[in-house]
Amino acid sequence: MPRNDQVIRQWLLLQRLESPRGSTLQELAHSLPDDFPKHLRTLRRDLEALEAAGFPLVNDRRALPLAFSPTELMALVFSRNLLKPLEGTEIKASLDSALNKATAALPPSGLTYVRQMQDLFAVGIGPHKTYREHRETIDRLAHAIDRTRTVQMRYYTASRNKTTRREVDPYRLWYMAGALYLIAYCHTRRDVRTFAVDRIRSLTVTSHPYQMPLGFDLEAYLRDALVIMRGRRIDVELVFAKSTAPWVQDRIWHDSQRLTLLKDGRLKMSLQVADTRELLGWILSFGSGVRVLKPESLGKRVQEEARKIARGYMTTRTPLPNSFPL
Numbered sequence: 001m002p003r004n005d006q007v008i009r010q011w012l013l014l015q016r017l018e019s020p021r022g023s024t025l026q027e028l029a030h031s032l033p034d035d036f037p038k039h040l041r042t043l044r045r046d047l048e049a050l051e052a053a054g055f056p057l058v059n060d061r062r063a064l065p066l067a068f069s070p071t072e073l074m075a076l077v078f079s080r081n082l083l084k085p086l087e088g089t090e091i092k093a094s095l096d097s098a099l100n101k102a103t104a105a106l107p108p109s110g111l112t113y114v115r116q117m118q119d120l121f122a123v124g125i126g127p128h129k130t131y132r133e134h135r136e137t138i139d140r141l142a143h144a145i146d147r148t149r150t151v152q153m154r155y156y157t158a159s160r161n162k163t164t165r166r167e168v169d170p171y172r173l174w175y176m177a178g179a180l181y182l183i184a185y186c187h188t189r190r191d192v193r194t195f196a197v198d199r200i201r202s203l204t205v206t207s208h209p210y211q212m213p214l215g216f217d218l219e220a221y222l223r224d225a226l227v228i229m230r231g232r233r234i235d236v237e238l239v240f241a242k243s244t245a246p247w248v249q250d251r252i253w254h255d256s257q258r259l260t261l262l263k264d265g266r267l268k269m270s271l272q273v274a275d276t277r278e279l280l281g282w283i284l285s286f287g288s289g290v291r292v293l294k295p296e297s298l299g300k301r302v303q304e305e306a307r308k309i310a311r312g313y314m315t316t317r318t319p320l321p322n323s324f325p326l
Helices: 007-014 023-029 042-051 071-081 090-105 109-122 132-149 218-220 245-249 277-284 296-314
Strands: 149-157 162-176 180-186 191-196 201-210 233-240 256-260 266-273 292-293
Touching: 007 023, 007 042, 023 042, 023 245, 071 090, 090 132, 132 149, 132 162, 132 180, 132 201, 162 218, 245 256, 245 266, 245 292, 266 277, 277 296, 292 296
Parallel strands: none
Antiparallel strands: 149 162, 149 201, 162 180, 180 191, 233 266, 233 292, 256 266
16 A cells, blocks of 8 residues: 555545535545545544644534635735746646635635735745646656656756666655755665756656665755755855845754854854855855855865856956856
8 A cells, every 4th residue: 555545545535525515424435536445434534633633624414615714825825926836737736726716715804804915925936947847747756656656767967968767766756946856766876866857858657666765864865955955064164244144144044054143243154064066156155255164175166166257257358158167
């Protein structure tokens, strides 16, 4: 039995409860796919679990339809905006459908409240990719993850400008920094790797089952990455200028960061993070407002990269290359 059967069964129950009149346990049992348990005792346990999670579903005779308060609906409105990069995918379509149904069920006073809240708050998502053209790939990956099936794919590696065939065991879909990634065990590299979903050129779900290692921890796997790139973890110490410090100290850049405000107004940051091009680019984004204290090797790479940037501006007679070695 797939490891997510209980969650999927409960999700199907929630979908069946969209009927305005609700459903009886017998009706719910008949509505489930043939390969799911239909015992009334199992359904009662599922409904009790959903109620414990905050869904008021059951009375003495019927399972009640779902309803949203105006504040809950506002949370859905914000979710819709945050998931805008997934426009055209099944995930976004389901969210839009749920939001439209909830909105239609609100009384006029509720709709007025929602509009007022939208006038007060706005959500910006910043730079992001779009996934309308990758809907089929995302749906296939979700199916493969649920059924724990190995997939075969053609994948484009940007750093090598090369497309290769891969066979991978898909563990998770991960949405981060405006982009969607697949965390999977690569049979070619014999290691867990991160793949950008938009670089998957084709994908086939096989009939071969796989088993995720019992000790695999997704959070631990991603812990050292500043954003998404993984690498050798290093201890980093930075000092930010007084003019830059207020902007830096208001944000959580990484879970490991430790901040110390110095007497002269400068800010010292310590963190343990993967040594990658991502880290180098992030430090350079602060310009002259930051200095690397350690490791010394990282400070030298930052200086060299800054010199390359300066030379690119000073060499006015030489045309800029089509691509930079980033």
